[in-house]
Amino acid sequence: MTEQMKVVPKAEKVQTGVKDTKALAVALTQAVADTYRLIFKTHSYHWNVEGPLFYSVHHLTDAQYKEMFPAADDLAERIRALGQLAPHSLAEVMKLSVIKDPAALPSTLEMVEDLAKDHAAVAVGFHALFKLAEKNSDPVTADLATRRSAFHEQAAWMLRATAK
Numbered sequence: 001m002t003e004q005m006k007v008v009p010k011a012e013k014v015q016t017g018v019k020d021t022k023a024l025a026v027a028l029t030q031a032v033a034d035t036y037r038l039i040f041k042t043h044s045y046h047w048n049v050e051g052p053l054f055y056s057v058h059h060l061t062d063a064q065y066k067e068m069f070p071a072a073d074d075l076a077e078r079i080r081a082l083g084q085l086a087p088h089s090l091a092e093v094m095k096l097s098v099i100k101d102p103a104a105l106p107s108t109l110e111m112v113e114d115l116a117k118d119h120a121a122v123a124v125g126f127h128a129l130f131k132l133a134e135k136n137s138d139p140v141t142a143d144l145a146t147r148r149s150a151f152h153e154q155a156a157w158m159l160r161a162t163a164k
Helices: 021-048 054-081 090-096 108-135 139-163
Strands: none
Touching (some): 054 108
């Protein structure tokens, strides 16, 4: 193996005018963790939903996890653009995320209510990321946080409306 193939990624300093790239990377890592956990939970509920709301919940969750997957990539790539390392272990993702697994598979109504709660919690995290980005002169991360919080707020609303 050549020496070029043995390169191990490491954090580096970038000069883009962004002030505290490490603090932003920590917050973005939290966002990646929450997004990945929510993708899995949403997908799990998508697979296991049953009952009168099956069709609507199955399709709603399908659209939501498909939207979140590329978003996780955008978040991780923003961390790298800031010169920091993206999460590299599932254990880190599990430890950091505010999203928790249910003790047992819930009913369809409980699934919908659980996902609505989780989307709202993730939106709160993106609001905090936005404030941190603004404080650190990072309009790119602020824009990303705005787009992601808008998605999660809308997802929470749709799920709440479905649960009524």
